[in-house]
Amino acid sequence: MNTLDSLKQLLTDVQNGTVDVEQGMDHLRDFPYMDIGHTKIDLHRTFRNGFPEVIYGAGKTPEQVGDIFLRMKDQSNVLATRVSPEMAEHVLSIVPGVEYNQMGKTLTFIQEPIEYRDGSVAIVTAGTSDLDVAEEARVTCEMLGSRSFVLSDVGVAGIHRLLDHLDEIREANVIIVVAGMEGALASVIGGLVSQPIVAVPTSVGYGAAFSGLSALLGMLTSCASGVTVVNIDNGFGAACAACKINNLVAR
Secondary structure, eight states: OOHHHHHHHHHHHHHHTSSOHHHHHHHHHTOOOEEOSSOEEOTTHHHHHSSOOOEEOTTSOHHHHHHHHHHHTTTSOEEEESOOHHHHHHHHHHSTTOEEETTTTEEEEOOSOOOOOSSEEEEEESSGGGHHHHHHHHHHHHHTTOEEEEEOSOOGGGHHHHHTTHHHHHTSSEEEEEEOTTOTHHHHHHTTOOSOEEEEEOSOSSGGGGGGHHHHHHHHTOSSTTEEEOOTTOHHHHHHHHHHHHHHHHO
């Protein structure tokens, strides 16, 4: 029995009373995945945790990413991250309507209008070199139903640039701070605002930055209380955390 037939049977059983509503909810949470050989697509992740499965492109072949897109596009809107130009070219050739964001390395397919929550997520970068990570976060926020905006190049080397935008930053429900080098921007913003902060260390910086390790350690040891830190260059993870917070605020 395929996924659709199984779902129809479950709904029929609930309607007939052979399965009560609570049992039906439990079944839905554990509903089958779609096995396409190289990938097992989680069909009900949205039901369980609020967000659909997202395709992580790195390490996959263009053909694998294309196969997943073809199967997922009939289920929901689709987001893929860490997509190379070669992957994007292949998917664009087989799935009409897909959009590639070259800076953020994301692919998106929107077939159903996105329902946006109230409030917004501010994405603040220390430098222009951090924009690729910020753009991954922005696209993810938009796909997950949170409006977002990017303020770039307001790092601590010219602190007045940040202060000029404080009022705008404080209007957001959640703030994502993206910074490389020593990662100081997260601490500075953390000392100026009351909103939750999700900090993203980036791999930007000279030798002793150790490809983002210095920024990661600096953010983890921030003297500003309440700064949460995700992994190096993980704009996607930061956006997921920020959207979950924003969803709770919107309720």
